[in-house]
Amino acid sequence: MAQAGNAAAFEYLYQLHSRRVYALCLRMVGNPADAEDLMQEAFLQLYRKIGTFRGESAFSTWLHRMTVNVVLMRLRKKSLPTDSLEETLEPDAENSGPKRDVGAPDLRLSGAVDRVNLERSIEKLPPGYRTVFVLHDVQGYEHNEIAGIMGCSVGNSKSQLHKARTRLRELLQEEVREQAREERKAAKTQTGSLD
Amino acid sequence: MQCKDLAHVLESEGLGTLSAEAREHLASCLDCQGLLADFHSIVAVARTIPAEVEPPARVWISLRARLEAEGLIKEPVEVMESASWWESVRAVFRPRSLAGATAGLLLVATTVYMTRRPSSVPQAPQPVAVQAPSAPGPQTPANFGASPWAPPATAAVATRTHTPAALPSKVKELAPSPSEMASSTLSQAEMDLPDMQLAGNSRVDASLRENLKTLNEFIAECEQHLKQNPQDQLAREYLYTAYQQKADLLAAMMESGRSEH
Numbered sequence: 029m030a031q032a033g034n035a036a037a038f039e040y041l042y043q044l045h046s047r048r049v050y051a052l053c054l055r056m057v058g059n060p061a062d063a064e065d066l067m068q069e070a071f072l073q074l075y076r077k078i079g080t081f082r083g084e085s086a087f088s089t090w091l092h093r094m095t096v097n098v099v100l101m102r103l104r105k106k107s108l109p110t111d112s113l114e115e116t117l118e119p120d121a122e123n124s125g126p127k128r129d130v131g132a133p134d135l136r137l138s139g140a141v142d143r144v145n146l147e148r149s150i151e152k153l154p155p156g157y158r159t160v161f162v163l164h165d166v167q168g169y170e171h172n173e174i175a176g177i178m179g180c181s182v183g184n185s186k187s188q189l190h191k192a193r194t195r196l197r198e199l200l201q202e203e204v205r206e207q208a209r210e211e212r213k214a215a216k217t218q219t220g221s222l223d
Numbered sequence: 224m225q226c227k228d229l230a231h232v233l234e235s236e237g238l239g240t241l242s243a244e245a246r247e248h249l250a251s252c253l254d255c256q257g258l259l260a261d262f263h264s265i266v267a268v269a270r271t272i273p274a275e276v277e278p279p280a281r282v283w284i285s286l287r288a289r290l291e292a293e294g295l296i297k298e299p300v301e302v303m304e305s306a307s308w309w310e311s312v313r314a315v316f317r318p319r320s321l322a323g324a325t326a327g328l329l330l331v332a333t334t335v336y337m338t339r340r341p342s343s344v345p346q347a348p349q350p351v352a353v354q355a356p357s358a359p360g361p362q363t364p365a366n367f368g369a370s371p372w373a374p375p376a377t378a379a380v381a382t383r384t385h386t387p388a389a390l391p392s393k394v395k396e397l398a399p400s401p402s403e404m405a406s407s408t409l410s411q412a413e414m415d416l417p418d419m420q421l422a423g424n425s426r427v428d429a430s431l432r433e434n435l436k437t438l439n440e441f442i443a444e445c446e447q448h449l450k451q452n453p454q455d456q457l458a459r460e461y462l463y464t465a466y467q468q469k470a471d472l473l474a475a476m477m478e479s480g481r482s483e484h
Contacts, residue, residue, distance in 0.1 A: 039283075048275050064282050075290055141264045161269070166270070166272045168274060190234035196265055200265070
């Protein structure tokens with residue numbers, strides 16, 4: 029019906045998928061105004077191309093692929109030169125294994141991770157990592173679905189997720205260290221003022 | 224198994240069930256225990272982030288306008304339920320005609336009202352807001368005081384006193400837009416209602432008045448929305464439809480035979 033330009037069908041599709049698409053955009057760009065804009069763009073593309081949907085994949089996968097493309101395109105335009113998307117989307121043969129903080133003190137995060145600092149850290153991830161992490165760990169998609177959405181292999185999706193988690197761990201550890209430094213500084217100041 | 228091997232296992236197998244070999248390594252490696260525990264913490268917190276978030280209603284309104292502009296939608300759309308500001312009147316305001324036709328009908332209804340109205344009845348002059356062309360939409364607090372979106376009276380709105388019979392010439396003099404004229408005329412018609420002494424205890428009248436109140440609130444909301452988004456054709460269409468509904472309603476109230484005049 030939507031393929032024939034049926035208005036009610038358009039609205040039905042929107043109502044069915046908008047919450048999930050909006051959440052994805054929101055996690056990807058981190059601010060509601062951009063998320064609204066991107067979601068609108070994604071749905072607009074969907075409706076423009078709906079006549080070409082042949083049902084080879086699930087409709088939601090098709091829509092999410094379109095959304096991810098729209099978001100990544102926007103992020104690519106905005107991204108800094110050091111933040112190459114290609115780097116984050118293609119597995120790096122030399123560094124395919126996870127990085128470990130060799131020699132660094134083991135800093136456990138348990139108890140130190142909350143939604144606020146995790147969301148802040150997610151925003152710092154490179155776009156490719158961020159997409160896979162949000163799709164898998166936040167939205168609950170399986171690797172084969174993510175592969176369909178991202179147009180990559182299942183192995184690539186797994187690799188990206190692992191790297192994303194590893195990077196998030198580093199970012200969160202940095203945050204914990206920063207907090208500890210701040211606390212020490214504050215304690216020192218307090219002690220100084222008492223003397 | 225070494226640490227890097229365990230990392231490869233975590234990458235390819237995820238955080239689920241680990242092989243005996245991996246478990247054996249974990250039991251003796253504090254670093255890998257820390258890595259796995261941190262991954263579990265991250266995933267646990269990530270799962271508390273909502274996977275679905277309700278977008279603001281304005282996204283659909285704007286999207287729908289773009290779909291209509293591009294001709295992707297080939298018929299009028301019903302307003303979605305989550306679009307709260309349209310919601311209360313969606314049943315009443317299903318688009319029945321195009322804006323131009325609506326404006327035309329409205330003018331006909333207004334003319335009928337003006338010609339049928341008994342001119343010999345003495346009436347106390349009512350203050351009516353006659354709007355300057357630059358200030359579209361009715362803005363008299365008397366009309367829209369019930370609406371939380373009612374804009375305050377501004378310097379652009381000149382309050383004048385005149386009889387309804389003088390209204391057409393005033394309207395012509397100021398050369399307002401059709402919507403301004405419709406709004407002004409309807410406001411005048413509404414202000415005349417108290418003089419018509421509708422049977423206040425009638426359930427029908429109460430219902431008519433309730434509908435009128437809802438209409439006024441909706442009109443005020445449309446006008447406010449159009450002030451902020453003058454290009455929103457859909458809101459404009461809804462506004463014209465609302466004017467038409469109000470003209471119909473006022474005509475019904477006047478012609479219901481409940482007037483004592």
